[in-house]
Each structure stands twice: as C-alpha cells, then as structure tokens.
Amino acid sequence: MRTVRRPYIHPMSHYPNSGNWGGLCIEPADRDSTSLVTDASWTTIAGGTAHPKSADVGLLYADNWSEHRNWATDVLPQCQTHRRGRVASTWAAAAFAVSTSSADFSLIQNRTDPSEAWYGFSSGTSCRAVDLTESSTLLLARFATPSEISKELSVMVARSQFDDFEFGVESRFERTFSEFLRRYGVVAQDASVRWIAANADKNSPVAVRMVLVLGGEREGVSSEGRYHLLTWLLQSSSAAVRDAAARTLFRVPDPRVREALKTAAEQESNSRVKRFISQLADRITADL
Amino acid sequence: MTLYFRRIEPEYWLDDPPAWLDPDDVEGRQISDLSYRMKTNTISVYALPDAGASTLTRVCAAMVATRQRVEDITYFVFDDALLQRASVQIDKTVGATGDPAVDEWHRDLVRIAGTSLVRLARELRNCDALRTLKEDIESELVFALGTEKRYPHPPQIAAHLRKKALI
Numbered sequence: 023m024r025t026v027r028r029p030y031i032h033p034m035s036h037y038p039n040s041g042n043w044g045g046l047c048i049e050p051a052d053r054d055s056t057s058l059v060t061d062a063s064w065t066t067i068a069g070g071t072a073h074p075k076s077a078d079v080g081l082l083y084a085d086n087w088s089e090h091r092n093w094a095t096d097v098l099p100q101c102q103t104h105r106r107g108r109v110a111s112t113w114a115a116a117a118f119a120v121s122t123s124s125a126d127f128s129l130i131q132n133r134t135d136p137s138e139a140w141y142g143f144s145s146g147t148s149c150r151a152v153d154l155t156e157s158s159t160l161l162l163a164r165f166a167t168p169s170e171i172s173k174e175l176s177v178m179v180a181r182s183q184f185d186d187f188e189f190g191v192e193s194r195f196e197r198t199f200s201e202f203l204r205r206y207g208v209v210a211q212d213a214s215v216r217w218i219a220a221n222a223d224k225n226s227p228v229a230v231r232m233v234l235v236l237g238g239e240r241e242g243v244s245s246e247g248r249y250h251l252l253t254w255l256l257q258s259s260s261a262a263v264r265d266a267a268a269r270t271l272f273r274v275p276d277p278r279v280r281e282a283l284k285t286a287a288e289q290e291s292n293s294r295v296k297r298f299i300s301q302l303a304d305r306i307t308a309d310l
Numbered sequence: 311m312t313l314y315f316r317r318i319e320p321e322y323w324l325d326d327p328p329a330w331l332d333p334d335d336v337e338g339r340q341i342s343d344l345s346y347r348m349k350t351n352t353i354s355v356y357a358l359p360d361a362g363a364s365t366l367t368r369v370c371a372a373m374v375a376t377r378q379r380v381e382d383i384t385y386f387v388f389d390d391a392l393l394q395r396a397s398v399q400i401d402k403t404v405g406a407t408g409d410p411a412v413d414e415w416h417r418d419l420v421r422i423a424g425t426s427l428v429r430l431a432r433e434l435r436n437c438d439a440l441r442t443l444k445e446d447i448e449s450e451l452v453f454a455l456g457t458e459k460r461y462p463h464p465p466q467i468a469a470h471l472r473k474k475a476l477i
Contacts, residue, residue, distance in 0.1 A: 190380075227339075260325055261326060302443075
C-alpha cells in the first residue's frame, strides 16, 4: 500500500545557515498519514553533483515521519551529520545535494522495489520548492539517465582502450569507474547497466570489469542491491559477463545466492561458464 | 605425459565464437592474451608435477604473490600432445614468482611465430578451462607466508593480506 509519490525539490535554501541546499524528497500524499510506516520502502540513496570540488552530498532521513514536521529544526541537523553515509531509515528518506554550482542532482530509491527511483536536477544555484512533475526549470526523468553521465561513461570506456587490464593490478579504468559510481550513485549504476546490456558482446573485457566493480562491495550499496543487480546481469547475452556476474554474486552475503547460482547453472548454455557457475554453487553448498 | 598450466583472461576465451569468425580460425584477442607483453617470442607456462587441487592452488598463489591483489585465476591445463599438435617447442627456464618449487616448474614455449601462436590458440580454445577461486588462493598464501615461510622475500601481495587482516 503506497500513498507516497509526490517527489519535489525541497525548499531548503531559505533555512538559516543551510547554504544552497536542495533535494529530492518523497513525502506522503497526506502528511498526517502514517502510511509510510506500512510502506517501509523509501530509502537512500544518492545525492550527487557534477562538481565534487565545490559541493558535497548530504543524506537526510526521518525515522518517523510524523515526528518530523519541522524540517528546519528536526531534520536538517541530521542531514549535516550523514554526509556520504548510508541512510538507515526504513520509513522515509531523502537525498540532498549541497552546492555552489548548478547541475546537482538528488536521488531516492525504493528499497523494496529497487527498479523504482526518482531523481532530479536543479538548474539553479539554489533550489526552489517546486513540484518536479510540473517544473520546467528542472530535469526529471524516471528510468532515464542524464545525458551528461552517460557521456562521461562513454568517454571513460573510450579511454579504456589505452588501459592495460593486467592480472592482479587495478587498472586505471577500474579506478575511474569506481569513482564515477561513487560520485553519481544509482544514476551511474543505471547508466553502466545500460551500457553493459548494449555493449557486452562487443567489448566484454570492459563489461566484465564493470560487473566486478558494480557488483563488488561499494559504499552505500546494500547486499540486497548487489544481489538484484547481479542476478539481472546473469541474464546478459555475453558468457563472459554472466561468468563475472556469477563469481561476484558468489561473494554477496545473501542466503538466496546459492539457489540463484544453481538456477543460473541449470540455464547456462555455455559449457565452460556452466561448469564455473556450478563450481560456485557447489562451493557454497560445501561451506554450509 | 607432462601437464602444463597457462593462465588466461577468461573474457577472451569464454564468449561463444562470434558469427563472423571462421570455425578454423581464432579470435585476435585470444592471440593477444597469449602474447601479452611478449618481448622474446616466448610464452610462459608451468609444468605441473600433478594436476591435483593443491598443486594448482600453489601455482596460482605463486602467480598472485607478485601482484597487488588476489583474484580468481582461470587457466588451461594441457598436455605435451597439444604442444606437439601446435608444433611448439619448450625450454626449461626458472620462474620469478618467489616460490622456489613453482619457479622450478616454470617453462617457456619458445620460438613463437605468428603461425605457431595461431595454432596454439586454436588448440587451447578447445581445452577445458579451470578456475581456482581467490578464497583458496588467499588461504594458500596465508599458509605459505605464515606456516611455511615459503617466500624468501615478502611478496607484494603481503600488504594486501595484511590489509584484510589475514596475516
């Protein structure tokens, strides 16, 4: 049962000493409603900026929405103490970006349905209280990736041709890709998954390294999120990507991994990958 | 019959052959994997005393010891018949992993020319690929460094293991 769904840029800028704060916020349709308690879904997840040197990211949450009516006195202080941290709330969450620049974005993801996320770009140096669905000054796209971020990823991939993907050594691509994910959060993840889906067959070495980084332990990404991402990548058209997804999934601490690997092994058409995935599933069974 | 070990980059060998590839031919990137940083027309392999899991893990650990991080290692294990089919000669040369036994097992496939590279890749393509997981490699390294003091000099990977509080 969900009665939330009113994302907007929260009017933080007029709060004293708050700087140019702004953020995307999911609120209950009816502020007096306690439906968020039963919804228990909105969390995290990312705020970002295209100018990390002049901005920072804050994460803001309210453990009990009904107790946090006053954003200025109740919520804003928490925001400042949760920079670059993971949101622990299960009831309500918002991500805020603070910036002296333009083109910042905020993003909120639905924990129980990770495919659902909302994000917004603010076009000014301070944010206004605008309903994103109505604003012409904001770019809001649901399930779409901002072109700037996709373009940055494309440039990164193009530069990877000069990289040595050397065994046992972190490549320049992996370093820059990790930083890219850290900076843009779920939006970057979305762009990367799209790139893998479109290019894995043509450039599996880069796709494999993306999978290993995407599915590996990352700040702000839960085991749940990794599990969903990697099980999805197990469906890739590239056998090398499926293999990379399986061995990364193998290291996700989730009780469903063994079953997911067994199923993947059964469905695998490539004999080598099938054996490798079976090896992983058997290993988990043996360790139980 | 001697068995040989050759590490590979799995992404070059796992994908199904592309539709444009002649069935008798090999992919350019497979050649590239075999000839990575080739300077002396040789390809490095290890002659295994046996193909048991402990031997394979020991070779993998020795290879990782000179690196910065532990990864799963994927490799081909093949016999001399494959080298004969590929018309490739072999020389005994000492390895540089730091594990004296593994270094003793090191061999070079020598006089590698373009055609022999293609022949070798074609033969290897049909081999079974094996994999040792990084968890096993880490355990082997911890054993080698802690209990056996196998490496006379602290390998590069020791810093990684210390960081993970494994040693």
